[in-house]
Amino acid sequence: MSKPAALLLNLGSPDSTSIPDVRRYLEEFLSDDRVLDIPAWKRSLILKLFILPKRPAESAEAYSEVWTDEGSPLIVTSFEQQKLVSEQCDMPVYLAMRYGNPSTADIVKQIVDDGVTDLFIMPLYPHYAMSSYETAVVAAMDEINKLKPSMKTNLLQPFYQDDDYIEALVDSAKPHLEDDDDLLLFSYHGIPERHVQKSDPSHAHCLVRDDCCVTPHPCHATCYKHQCLATTKAFIDKIGIDQSKTAISFQSRLLRDPWLGPYTDFELKRFGKEGVKKIKVMCPAFVSDCLETLEEIGMRGVEEFTSTGGESLTLVPCMNAHPSWIKFLSNRINKWEQSLGAETKTLSSAT
Incomplete structure (x- = not known):
């Protein structure tokens, strides 16, 4: 039956x-060869010499904030x-x-x-x-x-552009978007550029041409960047926001390899310097608020934006429950x- x-x-x-618990978690996470997709010996070396000695304490402090x-x-x-x-x-x-x-x-x-x-x-x-x-x-x-x-x-x-998902995203965000702020930033979790290229089965489209994300191609079924842009467009169309008052960026990069850009922390500082006063930030790659939204955007992001001239940054909650x-x-x-x-x-x- x-x-x-x-x-x-x-x-x-x-x-x-606690630092030991955070260290254990980070070691499991960063030992995943789909996260750090480099040779095992190199990944182990980077973890033991550069990441695990200091990062657990830093991350433990960040986790304690949220x-x-x-x-x-x-x-x-x-x-x-x-x-x-x-x-x-x-x-x-x-x-x-x-x-x-x-x-x-x-x-x-x-x-x-x-x-x-x-x-x-x-x-x-x-x-x-x-x-x-x-x-x-x-x-x-x-x-x-x-x-x-x-x-x-x-x-x-x-389900990045599923009509019901977009409706849920709009329903959850709309009450937090009633104020007429200068800018709505869509900040997505970043990934290395090589991950996008590896996920392209043709190995001849993603990040090879400037219009790769808007030119229809079978690789879009596994293209993270295209899917993030598609979610943003569907949300903007559904809620009716002026596209000129929106922007897209990518956060949470690790190591020095090229990651998808523009980078959220750089953009927040740039917006402040260029006179943007009030900004709201959505993180549609996350369905639940977590360290990357609550601390990275809701705390550090606020500091990055206001330290260069911005007045206020408001984190739009994830869909949560x-x-x-x-x-x-x-x-x-x-x-x-x-x-x-x-x-x-x-x-x-x-x-």
Whole structure:
């Protein structure tokens, strides 16, 4: 007998703000060859000599700025999302993190032990990137294939311009955009330029030509930059903002390799110097507020902008537990369940 379930996948957080916990988390995260996609010996050397000696203490201090009484904002919000989605679905909804806890390995084991036969895997990333969407899916499938290869799986595709996702994004952001500020900045999580090029199956389009993101091409199915631009355009069209009062940038770069630009921290300083006084910042690559939104933009970003002449920077919250976002997720699960029922009926009639 079929027993379906859904699995929500997100990035993760350290277990606490202690330096050992943050170090453990960073080591797991940065040891992923889809995040630091360099030879293993070089990755290990960089971690041991340059990143892990100092960064855990710096990151622990940053995490302490946003940590709540309940724990990590990302984890707390993700569990709230799981609870609300579960209430609108007739099947179990599990939650796992790519790094840290609840770990993908532990939750997949629980899913197998619970007798699930059909699993809908739902990476909570609107856009495709090898360092987020892809690695989360691969980690989950590795565990499934190890423990129960007979399990049937389906996958939520990147939903960067899905009408219902854009509507949820607009619904959650609109109340925070009522003031007539000078600029709305869409700040997306950055990735190295080489990740974009690696994800281009043709290896002859992405970042090869200046108009690569707006010229239709099959590689857009796995092009992070194109998908970020598509989300921005769809949002602007839906909400009706003057495009001349918007901008796009990319944040959270690591090491010295070329990353997608323009860089958010550079742009915030430039805007302040050029006389922009009031700015709002949205982070559509994140569905839940986390260190990268609350601290990097809501604290450091404010300082970067105001230190060069800006007056105020307001962080627009992520969708978090907004009803439209919860509805988006639960509707996708319910539609998948309906498709399972239709498939069962078809098989029954065929026999």
